[in-house]
């Protein structure tokens with residue numbers, strides 16, 4: 001293997017800036033990879049003035065996938081992880097991966113990655129070669145196995161084109177899903193589910209899944225039910241922008257193609273409706289499927305464009321998403337993962353395109 005260059009042990013760092021979300025100008029100190037507010041003698045000042053956010057979050061980022069296919073070699077996996085890091089995404093949730101990129105956990109220059117195992121789907125009902133494919137009778141066992149392979153998440157494919165029907169259709173029955181969620185939760189894992197259409201959602205939400213990925217088929221009823229259950233939505237808007245292209249390549253399945261176009265046309269409205277109903281909405285790009293890595297800022301801007309206030313779009317891709325995934329924000333003792341900007345990103349999200357400083361695990365990486 002190609003070992004990552006080991007940077008020297010981190011020196012104490014000092015940053016001064018406006019901390020978000022509190023919007024207070026403060027001095028921040030970094031020692032041993034953690035944050036503190038007490039002055040540290042001799043700390044090197046690496047930011048004087050600017051805005052300091054908890055590292056950005058891409059909560060739907062397939063390290064190991066690329067638009068030209070799976071990437072399974074260590075150099076390729078590391079390059080994807082670094083691309084996300086350099087865009088400010090210091091925490092990734094990888095919702096389904098054919099590669100075990102766990103060697104990256106030992107690389108201090110790599111973003112933190114929270115993994116589901118592999119996607120779980122039925123035969124012929126997902127992208128070929130990516131998922132663990134099981135019939136419904138094998139779902140619970142597959143969930144148990146993938147929960148053990150991941151970091152507290154499993155990923156189900158909830159709907160996909162059924163070529164016999166020529167349209168999107170659910171993969172699993174209500175009973176299958178209740179059992180899958182029960183087994184996952186018993187194993188300490190949350191359940192993320194890929195879904196595009198309307199029909200899979202009532203049973204998924206009723207079964208208590210923890211996050212809906214894409215979710216373009218959410219109706220007012222399933223939004224209300226999801227909000228009542230406290231389930232989250234990761235709408236992957238930058239990738240939903242590809243739906244018309246998917247439709248144009250699906251001319252053999254005109255009902256499916258028309259459905260995908262319709263879902264694309266209503267996607268912005270559905271995300272806004274979910275947000276307004278109180279569903280927690282988080283930033284995820286779906287990098288690696290049809291899109292390259294490193295698009296976290298574009299997804300935050302897209303969330304704002306469909307109606308989230310800029311501060312809430314930022315929260316969806318920073319402090320709120322970190323909390324959702326189990327990591328603190330800019331608190332005493334929190335991991336020193338910081339994305340710093342020269343201007344206030346709440347006033348102009350385009351600022352996210354050019355971080356002034358990135359500190360990861362207590363080291364300046366940019």
Ligand SMILES: [Zn+2]
Nearest residue numbers: 060062286289
């Ligand atoms: Zn995905």
